[in-house]
Amino acid sequence: MTVRISTVISAVGVLAATVLLVGAVLQYRDGASPLWVVLGGVILLSAALTLVGDVRHSRRRLPGEWRTEEQDAISD
Secondary structure: OHHHHHHHHHHHHHHHHHHHHHHHHHHHHOOOOOHHHHHHHHHHHHHHHHHHHHHHHHHOOOOOOOOOHHHHHHHO
């Protein structure tokens, strides 16, 4: 259950990072420093990589986890 919660939190982080990047681009259009756009891109990349890691971890078979033969065939 904690793996699912971590994945959801990571997905919310990607959403927040996307909003931050959009805001940075809008501020850049109004004359702000381009470093905000770079920073927003780095934060979005970091959040996306964290989400990918959490999704890969959630698909991994945990010790003692019960699965059907169909699910084992799909994961192989």
